[in-house]
Amino acid sequence: MAELSIRPIPAVRTHDLRRRVLRAGDPRPEAVCFVGDDRPDTVHLGAFAGTHLVGVATWMVEPVPAVVPGLAGRPGLRLRGMAVEPWWQGQGVGRALLAAGMARAHGRVVWCHARDRAIGFYERAGWQVVGDGFVTEATGLPHHLMVAGPLEPGARLTAPDRQAGPAPG
Ligand SMILES: CC(C)(COP(=O)(O)OP(=O)(O)OC[C@H]1O[C@@H](n2cnc3c(N)ncnc32)[C@H](O)[C@@H]1OP(=O)(O)O)[C@@H](O)C(=O)NCCC(=O)NCCS
Numbered sequence: 138m139a140e141l142s143i144r145p146i147p148a149v150r151t152h153d154l155r156r157r158v159l160r161a162g163d164p165r166p167e168a169v170c171f172v173g174d175d176r177p178d179t180v181h182l183g184a185f186a187g188t189h190l191v192g193v194a195t196w197m198v199e200p201v202p203a204v205v206p207g208l209a210g211r212p213g214l215r216l217r218g219m220a221v222e223p224w225w226q227g228q229g230v231g232r233a234l235l236a237a238g239m240a241r242a243h244g245r246v247v248w249c250h251a252r253d254r255a256i257g258f259y260e261r262a263g264w265q266v267v268g269d270g271f272v273t274e275a276t277g278l279p280h281h282l283m284v285a286g287p288l289e290p291g292a293r294l295t296a297p298d299r300q301a302g303p304a305p306g
Pocket residue numbers: 158159219220221222225226227228229230231232233250251252254255256257258259261301302303304305306
């Protein structure tokens with residue numbers, strides 16, 4: 138794995154990677170601004186190789202959605218905007234960003250809306266799919282809700298069709 142340092146960055150520094158990796162083809166300025174980006178308890182993490190920003194992830198304090206049996210409404214930490222520079226993908230940057238964010242959970246349940254193409258990445262880290270798939274309006278892409286760590290008994294897991302290999306930007 139490459140030598141990396143992970144540290145907080147201002148929201149605006151996430152925009153370039155969000156644009157190129159997550160919102161390619163959507164030129165609207167607001168496409169890379171997420172509701173909650175500017176909340177004081179939101180943390181944006183950047184992964185740096187030297188001085189070069191090669192990955193970003195945003196962590197927002199948001200309760201666990203109602204569709205997660207046993208955990209609904211519990212204090213949560215939501216991951217958004219996980220994006221690794223395309224030529225740095227597959228080298229441990231995403232894993233390092235995930236670990237750094239989860240270290241800030243402090244007992245909260247960590248969750249996200251994962252692109253189906255990225256489900257395998259989260260599963261490698263012990264996350265689990267919950268409930269049915271859906272397509273987000275912002276991307277038009279299939280997603281599933283995922284939760285980090287073991288789920289309580291009764292949580293409904295699914296096994297969606299998925300593509301193998303790293304997700305393209
Ligand atoms: C998904 C993404 C964040 C993963 O980051 P990354 O730096 O490429 O992943 P890492 O190199 O840290 O991979 C960690 C592990 O997950 C695996 N992995 C990575 N992406 C995967 C994928 N899409 N599907 C299945 N496994 C994947 C790696 O093979 C590695 O496995 P290992 O533990 O056996 O070595 C990155 O590829 C990316 O930005 N993709 C495009 C945007 C995207 O889909 N973002 C997620 C939105 S929910």
